[in-house]
Amino acid sequence: xATVVGHATASHRSINLVSGPDYAPYVSxxxxxxxxxxxxxxxxxxEMGYHTELSFFPWNRGYQRVLNVQSDATFPYAWGADRAEQxxxxxAVNRVTIRVFMHRDAAFDFTEANDLEGLSYCxxxxxxxxxxxxxxxxxxxxxxxxxxxMDGCFEMLSAKRVDFVVSNDLVGWSAAQRAIGNAAEQTVxxxxxxxxAISEYLIISKQHPQAEILIExxxxxxxxxxxxxxxxxxxxxxxxxHAQAVK
Numbered sequence: 646x647a648t649v650v651g652h653a654t655a656s657h658r659s660i661n662l663v664s665g666p667d668y669a670p671y672v673s674x675x676x677x678x679x680x681x682x683x684x685x686x687x688x689x690x691x692e693m694g695y696h697t698e699l700s701f702f703p704w705n706r707g708y709q710r711v712l713n714v715q716s717d718a719t720f721p722y723a724w725g726a727d728r729a730e731q732x733x734x735x736x737a738v739n740r741v742t743i744r745v746f747m748h749r750d751a752a753f754d755f756t757e758a759n760d761l762e763g764l765s766y767c768x769x770x771x772x773x774x775x776x777x778x779x780x781x782x783x784x785x786x787x788x789x790x791x792x793x794x795m796d797g798c799f800e801m802l803s804a805k806r807v808d809f810v811v812s813n814d815l816v817g818w819s820a821a822q823r824a825i826g827n828a829a830e831q832t833v834x835x836x837x838x839x840x841x842a843i844s845e846y847l848i849i850s851k852q853h854p855q856a857e858i859l860i861e862x863x864x865x866x867x868x869x870x871x872x873x874x875x876x877x878x879x880x881x882x883x884x885x886x887h888a889q890a891v892k
Contacts, residue, residue: 660695660859661716662686663707665771667794669819670884671721671739671845674701681883682721682739685876685890686847692866703793704771712850718859721845725773728848733856736864737844737891741813743775745836746821748805755836762786764808767798775811775840799824803832811840844891 664683666674671682678684679699687697702710711719712731721739722728745755754760758777765788768774774782774789781787790807792798798810799821810817814835821829847863849856870876876890 658695660690660697660718662690662697662699663702663710663716663719664699664721665704665707666701667769667796667820668721668816670815671741677883681880681888682845684879684883685738686720688875688879689863689866689870692870693862704769708771711848712852714850714853717853718847718849720847722848723773723843723845728773732848732850733860735847735849735860736867738847738867739845740842740891741815741845742842743811743813743840744817745840746799746802746810746812746817746833747808747836748802749832749834751805751808752834753808755840756838758840761809764788765790766809766811767792767801767807768811769794769798778811795820796824799829799833813843 664672664679666672668680669676670680672680676683678687679701683699687699690697700716701707707716707719708722710716720735722732722734724734745761747753747755753764758775758781761778762781763786766778767790770791770793778787778789782789790801792801795810795812795816798807798812799817801807802810803825812820817835818829821833825832847860849859853859867876871890871892880888880890
């Protein structure tokens with residue numbers, strides 16, 4: 646395996662990873678091993694022969710660190726056209742279902758993005774705006790507010806300062822429970838129809854001198870661990886017997 650050299654902070658079979666602090670149960674600085682996706686990523690790099698050094702930063706800051714090759718890689722990020730111009734993507738490490746979260750007292754019918762016209766929503770700083778929502782914002786059909794993190798968005802939703810929040814199932818409910826407490830399930834509801842299902846990836850800046858070999862060897866090691874059941878074991882140990890690694 647190649648050793649990371651050059652502009653990267655990693656050296657001597659060590660790799661510097663960064664992620665955000667508030668994406669439980671997938672990634673969190675408050676969870677064992679940093680969350681289930683963090684544990685998977687670290688295990689894959691271990692299989693590649695690397696010691697991992699992990700730091701948690703606000704999403705924007707961590708993203709910029711990796712873009713500028715101050716750190717080696719970050720995760721988990723959805724694919725985006727602008728992002729793909731600057732980063733190489735691994736194979737998928739997580740797959741989530743995105744839903745519209747609403748206040749129970751102001752719930753509305755949702756089947757497609759056009760149903761959100763005229764409303765307002767909250768998005769955490771550093772999160773990618775869904776293409777349909779970006780278009781509606783540009784057309785002044787939708788108002789976007791931002792909060793420091795997903796918990797802050799659910800605080801705004803609880804106070805009826807916004808009409809909805811877009812998040813995946815587990816992250817959304819986890820944030821709602823932290824922000825609202827025991828009243829979360831009495832305060833928040835989700836639309837029956839999913840907004841979409843997306844995959845998430847480990848990404849490395851194209852400026853990184855060893856980006857291609859790291860992505861290639863990461864994918865090979867992931868598949869090897871997947872085949873022998875190691876990654877399924879991690880998911881089951883963290884999220885229950887029905888959880889599975891991304892195939």
